[in-house]
Amino acid sequence: MTASTLQPAINVLPSKKTPIILSAIAVIVFFCFGLLGNSDSAHFQLNSAGDAFKLPELVFPGKASNIVIGLLLIGLAVYSWLQRKKSKLVATWMIAIAAVLFVLSFLIWVVSGADITTISLASLLAGAVVLAVPLVFGSLSGVLCERAGVVNIAIEGQLLGGAFTAALVSSLTKNAFAGLIAAGIAGALVSLILALFSIKYVVNQIIVGVVLNVLVSGITGFLFTTVMQEDPELYNKPVHLPVIDIPGLSAIPVIGPILFKQSVIGYLMYLAVFIVWFGLFKTKWGLRVRAVGEHPKAADTLGIKVNRTRFWNVTLGGIVAGIGGSFFTLVAIDSFTKEISGGRGFIALAAVIFGRWNPIGAFLAALLFGFADNLQVILTIIGTPVPSQFMAMMPYLVTIFAVAGLVGRSRGPAAAGEPYVKE
Amino acid sequence: MSETKAPVVPDSEKPGNDLLKQITQGPGLVSVLGVIVALVIGGLLIAITDEKVAQTAGYFFARPTDFLSELWRAATESYVALFNGAIYNSAQGFKPFLETLTVSTPLICAGLGVAVAFRAGLFNIGAQGQIIIGSVLAAYVGFAWHLPLGLHLLLVIVFGLIGGAIWGGLVGLLKAKTGAHEVILTIMFNYVAVYFIDFLMNTQAFRRPGGTNPISPILDSTAVFPSIPGSRLHLGFVMAVLLVIFVSWMFKRSTVGFEFRAVGHNPEAAKTAGINVARSTIIAMAMAGALAGAAGVAQVAGTEKVLTSGIAGSLGFDAITVALLGRSTPWGTFFAGLLFGAFQAGAVNMQITTGTPIDIVSVVQSLIVLFIAAPPLVKAIFGMNRKKKRNAKLETTQAGAK
Numbered sequence: 001m002t003a004s005t006l007q008p009a010i011n012v013l014p015s016k017k018t019p020i021i022l023s024a025i026a027v028i029v030f031f032c033f034g035l036l037g038n039s040d041s042a043h044f045q046l047n048s049a050g051d052a053f054k055l056p057e058l059v060f061p062g063k064a065s066n067i068v069i070g071l072l073l074i075g076l077a078v079y080s081w082l083q084r085k086k087s088k089l090v091a092t093w094m095i096a097i098a099a100v101l102f103v104l105s106f107l108i109w110v111v112s113g114a115d116i117t118t119i120s121l122a123s124l125l126a127g128a129v130v131l132a133v134p135l136v137f138g139s140l141s142g143v144l145c146e147r148a149g150v151v152n153i154a155i156e157g158q159l160l161g162g163a164f165t166a167a168l169v170s171s172l173t174k175n176a177f178a179g180l181i182a183a184g185i186a187g188a189l190v191s192l193i194l195a196l197f198s199i200k201y202v203v204n205q206i207i208v209g210v211v212l213n214v215l216v217s218g219i220t221g222f223l224f225t226t227v228m229q230e231d232p233e234l235y236n237k238p239v240h241l242p243v244i245d246i247p248g249l250s251a252i253p254v255i256g257p258i259l260f261k262q263s264v265i266g267y268l269m270y271l272a273v274f275i276v277w278f279g280l281f282k283t284k285w286g287l288r289v290r291a292v293g294e295h296p297k298a299a300d301t302l303g304i305k306v307n308r309t310r311f312w313n314v315t316l317g318g319i320v321a322g323i324g325g326s327f328f329t330l331v332a333i334d335s336f337t338k339e340i341s342g343g344r345g346f347i348a349l350a351a352v353i354f355g356r357w358n359p360i361g362a363f364l365a366a367l368l369f370g371f372a373d374n375l376q377v378i379l380t381i382i383g384t385p386v387p388s389q390f391m392a393m394m395p396y397l398v399t400i401f402a403v404a405g406l407v408g409r410s411r412g413p414a415a416a417g418e419p420y421v422k423e
Numbered sequence: 424m425s426e427t428k429a430p431v432v433p434d435s436e437k438p439g440n441d442l443l444k445q446i447t448q449g450p451g452l453v454s455v456l457g458v459i460v461a462l463v464i465g466g467l468l469i470a471i472t473d474e475k476v477a478q479t480a481g482y483f484f485a486r487p488t489d490f491l492s493e494l495w496r497a498a499t500e501s502y503v504a505l506f507n508g509a510i511y512n513s514a515q516g517f518k519p520f521l522e523t524l525t526v527s528t529p530l531i532c533a534g535l536g537v538a539v540a541f542r543a544g545l546f547n548i549g550a551q552g553q554i555i556i557g558s559v560l561a562a563y564v565g566f567a568w569h570l571p572l573g574l575h576l577l578l579v580i581v582f583g584l585i586g587g588a589i590w591g592g593l594v595g596l597l598k599a600k601t602g603a604h605e606v607i608l609t610i611m612f613n614y615v616a617v618y619f620i621d622f623l624m625n626t627q628a629f630r631r632p633g634g635t636n637p638i639s640p641i642l643d644s645t646a647v648f649p650s651i652p653g654s655r656l657h658l659g660f661v662m663a664v665l666l667v668i669f670v671s672w673m674f675k676r677s678t679v680g681f682e683f684r685a686v687g688h689n690p691e692a693a694k695t696a697g698i699n700v701a702r703s704t705i706i707a708m709a710m711a712g713a714l715a716g717a718a719g720v721a722q723v724a725g726t727e728k729v730l731t732s733g734i735a736g737s738l739g740f741d742a743i744t745v746a747l748l749g750r751s752t753p754w755g756t757f758f759a760g761l762l763f764g765a766f767q768a769g770a771v772n773m774q775i776t777t778g779t780p781i782d783i784v785s786v787v788q789s790l791i792v793l794f795i796a797a798p799p800l801v802k803a804i805f806g807m808n809r810k811k812k813r814n815a816k817l818e819t820t821q822a823g824a825k
Binding site: 207218343399 | 468472546548597600601603604606607608610611612614615618619621622625740743744747779780782783784785786788789790792793796797799800
């Protein structure tokens, strides 16, 4: 589904929103980051330890480069107004370029004004991908459920359940892969409750989701105190998944560590995004799922078992999110602690919406949110004047803008949230 | 052909009749049974993680009575401790009950906020953020301004309500103007509020002079609710009761309340009847926010007397369960708030005396809500479906006659 299919008929002038947003961005960059910016230079290192060859350090003089970027953005904004006059839409790639330029100029502005004016771009990006892994799995779970017409607010609970079970099973069996599988099962169990209550007993899906988050948080917190803390050596010392380093390829600067030096879950992430995208948009199964999510009655008339499809999709979503949750305890952190998922399930939900219910869109949105998350950490270290809390707010603010239709139009599957009962 | 296979759903659970009926209706017996089932499951969870129970399970086949009596002991011991901490114990008499009332005050206020939104057909997950913003404004007025007795507390309350109303009303405005879903908006607003208070607590304006901890100065004595000596119970509880009465009056007697209910039942019909749905949405969310803001006031001007970034705790999500258990009626919310308040007050004592973690309360609370939302499940557990089957036959024949 491309953005153009969502736009109104052609003889109407396209919405002013895109040109207005582009103009606003251009003005902010030109004046705030450019003219009022710091004249120090921002240094970006591209190399990390173990790279095959050296890349030069990127140096941007703060004020000058932001004035240039500002002028470029002003050019884009003017172009978008002209396009609108011709009743044409601004191409998506141009909006993407504007977004990248904006992020770059923000980085230059913030780093050139900091106490330490050098950051490692390589580790910023690599860290962003690491932080995005659970978000990506969570958002894929959301996409799978919502495309079939079930709203999944319980992503947080699925991540948390996966993290807990992975830690427990991996500690007991001394086998990380057993933990990984158990995490998938735990996520599926949370999903089964969601499916049972929302499909069989037609309880409102949002109620079930909200309550499930509380339930999983309570159960894992309870068992953490009563079981894990009694004997942490036995119950809460998970064996970690190995990081698989593909020789040669992983030494490529910047992209090497991102693509070729990941844990098993990291590689699974790329695979899962592709499989879910391919499955939903290129197979008969996907067509049926989307039909169920958009118009269950029509799908039923054509002989698709609506509730069975929903049931399996919700279960599958649970498995995916559960595996994502295992990332916390099998890769990122040494042991399980209460509320280890820390609200990331809700950021994943935001990624689903910002990515317009498309697996690849959700993947990119999750990467963006991971980037914001990691940037916040790095900015605290280099000591910028921007409070880190405002960086942390970014995913949520962006989502508010997205659902309010200020950045493009987000429209979910038509029947999401509606239970289906045959008449 | 499909008719014979179709699950027959009683009227109250038909999806077309939607959220509202699901929440507001349902027989009382099923609610009580739902609470019992949830307590039993919670008790089992306590029992299976108990050490002595595990030991006796080892020789279960040799002496099953040992196991069963330990099982019973482990589960009941915790609940007795919970009761002792929440209602009555021989050492303190009914003093723990005052603590229950204290803990339930913000639960009732925020629960009312969620309930009002429910009745207007809106899902307010945002009580958390509304409580935070409400308590920020209330606390700031309380410690930064120095005003005479009476006026000061009044302003603290008013600003707390305004803070919540702004945070809730913004969601209503965005929903009314752009059609964005309030569930997503409120969740996102919660996190914005969480980071916002975190930011504020790191600024000089909100810290104690010379202090480095993220904790505000204590509110002026003129700005806090008078409390009963020897307990934490404060006049905020009376405010909560007054709010319950107000909301109850609003739904029964006022035009606004009527419009809320009309929009909640059927927005299309309400629109046709000349009700301004957008306006009603904005007012309902603002009012929901104001009520949640009152919970924030109860926290900063009553129970805690200072502002910290954790001021809202898990109140926002507990408020949702309170409203659901109370079936979104004002007095239902009141008693649900008392029940969950008792759980939370008693859980502290339970954790101290029996070592059962406080988290069990979340488990029982969420199970209660799940069971009450699905009466057929509870009926199935207690074998109450026989009568329904006869009705089911009746209904299918009627459906066939249509």
